[in-house]
Amino acid sequence: MGSALDGGPRLPPDGVAETLLQFSVSGIVLGSMVALASLGLTLIWGIEGFPNIAQGDILTLAAYLTFTFSAGLGLPLGLAGVIAIGLTAVAVLAIYFLAFRPLKGAPLVTLFVASIGVALALRGVIGFVWGTELHNYPLTVSRDVSLGIVHINPVDLVVVLSATTLVAILYVFIYKTRIGTEMRAVADVPQLARVSGINSERVLQAAWLVAGAVTATAGVLLGAEIDVDPQLGWNLLLAMFAATTLGGVGSLPGAIIGAVVIGIAMDVSTVWISPTYKVAVAFLFLALVLLVRPRGLFAK
Amino acid sequence: MADYLVALLMFGAIYALLGLGLNLQWGHTGLVNLGFVAFFAVGAYTSALLTLRGAPLVVGPAVGLVVAGLVAYPIGRLSLRLTDDYLAIVSFGFAQVVQVLIINSDWTGGNNGLTGITRLFRPFDIEVRPYLQLGLVLVLVVIALFLLQRLTASPYGRLLRAIRDSIDAVDSLGKNSSNYRLATLMIGSALAGLAGGIYAHYIGYISPDQFDSTLSFFVFTGIVIGGSSHWGAAVGTLIFVSLMESTRFLGDFNILPVTDSQFAQVRLLLVGVILILLMQFRRQGLWPYRYRRRTSRGPHADG
Amino acid sequence: MLTVDALKKSFGGLNVVDGCSLNVERGEIVGLIGPNGAGKTTLFNLVVGGLTPDGGDVFLNRRRITGWPSHRVGASGLLRTFQIPQLFEDLSVIENLLVARPNQSGERFWNVWIRFPRIHAEEAANEDLAWSVLDFLSMTAVANDLASSLSGGQKKLLELGRALMAKPLLVLLDEPVAGVNPVLAEQIASRVRKLRADGYTFLIIEHNMEFIMGLADRLYVMANGRILREGSPADVRTDRAVLDAYLGVE
Numbered sequence: 001m002g003s004a005l006d007g008g009p010r011l012p013p014d015g016v017a018e019t020l021l022q023f024s025v026s027g028i029v030l031g032s033m034v035a036l037a038s039l040g041l042t043l044i045w046g047i048e049g050f051p052n053i054a055q056g057d058i059l060t061l062a063a064y065l066t067f068t069f070s071a072g073l074g075l076p077l078g079l080a081g082v083i084a085i086g087l088t089a090v091a092v093l094a095i096y097f098l099a100f101r102p103l104k105g106a107p108l109v110t111l112f113v114a115s116i117g118v119a120l121a122l123r124g125v126i127g128f129v130w131g132t133e134l135h136n137y138p139l140t141v142s143r144d145v146s147l148g149i150v151h152i153n154p155v156d157l158v159v160v161l162s163a164t165t166l167v168a169i170l171y172v173f174i175y176k177t178r179i180g181t182e183m184r185a186v187a188d189v190p191q192l193a194r195v196s197g198i199n200s201e202r203v204l205q206a207a208w209l210v211a212g213a214v215t216a217t218a219g220v221l222l223g224a225e226i227d228v229d230p231q232l233g234w235n236l237l238l239a240m241f242a243a244t245t246l247g248g249v250g251s252l253p254g255a256i257i258g259a260v261v262i263g264i265a266m267d268v269s270t271v272w273i274s275p276t277y278k279v280a281v282a283f284l285f286l287a288l289v290l291l292v293r294p295r296g297l298f299a300k
Numbered sequence: 301m302a303d304y305l306v307a308l309l310m311f312g313a314i315y316a317l318l319g320l321g322l323n324l325q326w327g328h329t330g331l332v333n334l335g336f337v338a339f340f341a342v343g344a345y346t347s348a349l350l351t352l353r354g355a356p357l358v359v360g361p362a363v364g365l366v367v368a369g370l371v372a373y374p375i376g377r378l379s380l381r382l383t384d385d386y387l388a389i390v391s392f393g394f395a396q397v398v399q400v401l402i403i404n405s406d407w408t409g410g411n412n413g414l415t416g417i418t419r420l421f422r423p424f425d426i427e428v429r430p431y432l433q434l435g436l437v438l439v440l441v442v443i444a445l446f447l448l449q450r451l452t453a454s455p456y457g458r459l460l461r462a463i464r465d466s467i468d469a470v471d472s473l474g475k476n477s478s479n480y481r482l483a484t485l486m487i488g489s490a491l492a493g494l495a496g497g498i499y500a501h502y503i504g505y506i507s508p509d510q511f512d513s514t515l516s517f518f519v520f521t522g523i524v525i526g527g528s529s530h531w532g533a534a535v536g537t538l539i540f541v542s543l544m545e546s547t548r549f550l551g552d553f554n555i556l557p558v559t560d561s562q563f564a565q566v567r568l569l570l571v572g573v574i575l576i577l578l579m580q581f582r583r584q585g586l587w588p589y590r591y592r593r594r595t596s597r598g599p600h601a602d603g
Numbered sequence: 604m605l606t607v608d609a610l611k612k613s614f615g616g617l618n619v620v621d622g623c624s625l626n627v628e629r630g631e632i633v634g635l636i637g638p639n640g641a642g643k644t645t646l647f648n649l650v651v652g653g654l655t656p657d658g659g660d661v662f663l664n665r666r667r668i669t670g671w672p673s674h675r676v677g678a679s680g681l682l683r684t685f686q687i688p689q690l691f692e693d694l695s696v697i698e699n700l701l702v703a704r705p706n707q708s709g710e711r712f713w714n715v716w717i718r719f720p721r722i723h724a725e726e727a728a729n730e731d732l733a734w735s736v737l738d739f740l741s742m743t744a745v746a747n748d749l750a751s752s753l754s755g756g757q758k759k760l761l762e763l764g765r766a767l768m769a770k771p772l773l774v775l776l777d778e779p780v781a782g783v784n785p786v787l788a789e790q791i792a793s794r795v796r797k798l799r800a801d802g803y804t805f806l807i808i809e810h811n812m813e814f815i816m817g818l819a820d821r822l823y824v825m826a827n828g829r830i831l832r833e834g835s836p837a838d839v840r841t842d843r844a845v846l847d848a849y850l851g852v853e
Binding site for chain 1: 330332378379381389390392394397400401404514517524561562568572573574578580
């Protein structure tokens, strides 16, 4: 499987330009998944004020649910994915009620530590229910399609298109609906939002639900590209944080751009260094951003 | 049975050292160091590599301590000018990078690790050795407790706790909080490095999977449970981490109808739930640090 | 003592602070007022180091402190309080005051291990001072209580006390009586007056008109990022442009 996270595309292209382009394509695939996950991260970070470490395990949960509904219950993959997204989003809302809402007003570090607890608990549940062996979606292996000088796998194409579609939906939601506007208000100027009568509790619930759904989508797509195991989402955390930091915390376009940049950087780097060091590339980007422009590209 | 207990205590004492180091960072200064285990690993590998190349045993852990402390410097400089969120993320990423580097380098033994590391108290009789080792670590724990207590009872310690409560307020008073936070990061990490060095020579072999990131979280939960007093952190970590690690063996007794691997997952779930509940109900842990009451002015008791 | 010279700051094309200048002389109580959104808080943060200005300068006793980080500003004698009190919640009330004292030998790492007598002596002296501040604030009874147990008004007082312990040249108060009942507000006002009589200097941002009008020697009125008017409370109170600015925003 021409997986974006493991080793890049299978076909060795010729020529430097083609190689770089090919890896850029796989980087975009990776980047689109990271982008969705980072959107979920930055959404909550912007509204609640803390980074939710459990993001990774939410990804994993969605992937496992997709696997169960498709391979286990025989549903078509698309339907399984949609169900998984719905269930995961609800689970995230439940987590909000159980773990985070009781901590309203607590220092942000406390919320952050609570999110660590959620991450571990979620991972434990996933590992207990599904075991630790690798699983895969029931995807038939298909041949790469040629797009000019680069090759792309149909699955990769679906991933990128799905991600783009979801981003478009999210854009409409955040900028064109009333609840989306209220969300932006709460994120930007909480005091003013409160004063103008916005029901911040309702907005928070909506935010968690949306963040859960977006992150879940990333998880569903991720499971199509990579073997599903309990560490699936956790391994992506560093890339997500690097992307969010690069883009600027709380900035939605920033998260997307940051994620695509990081994705491309991580994959293109495998031209020169071993794929196992991809995580180091993400870390390097994080370090660089913090050194040069800590607020990120599009910070509020 | 006695051997088992001594071994358990030995591990517990090493974990207690880790707990003391992380508690200085988190309980006293409010630093969230998610990559704590990386410094444990740095200390272990430094000590092992040095002694395998002929350095005397005493030098190993001492250098491990120094190297771990120094490695914390760039991490701190990078992230401490910003909010705590970033230290957590950077330290987290750092730990992942360290693990990747260890696994992929030949000179660290790669995935197989290093074996044949000089054991502690080698010239002594094999019967006596476990007790000597335990004695050594317990002495180190006591020394660390004493030194940390001295540090945190002083105005320096008070300033650290102020930083924990409000970085902005400390800065507004004209004191550079970043410097103190960096210092604490280095000291706590150095302590982890020392623990790593001792650990390597106790077990005799080290490999990357002994320094799993879950250990960071176990130690963290231990100090959160134990509270911010040094005793509390040491005891909390000792009991909690030992419990977590030793339940690996419970599977042998078939107490519960689950496999070893499932039990490991239940441990994770337990740790997670404990952390969430602690944050909601007892954020300060079982034995939080108690400040000293000041008597009213007049002839002074202790200043 | 404090001179702000044509300070500028924009966010995304909006000139939040658009060339503001003001002046505070020793022993004065100067107020900064203006409608919501005028840019007062931004101006405040530009002075105390939370934000870097895009243009202009800040001088403290003729020393250029423009763009200095907040800890350097604090160390130079410019102390500030916070609108939402930033106390050390898990420290006792008196410890909150003790932390504020600058140049403590006991806060130097190496001294902790060797300079016991000096540290003890300093601590004793600082404690004496802290007790007299607590006396001044009428808070001696709660000295050993956790700061988190204080009422909102007491927290504001403690913030003031903490600033005093830090040997200030100038104290910037950020909405000292926001959300405070009138009785306590008057207590704060009377204490500020007493301190001024002892030679302290204050710059106060405040919305509470009654409070600031009765306290300040001079006022700056800020609107839309600029200083609209400067003058005594009596002058400003009846100024046409000032009234327009306030009414216009509503």
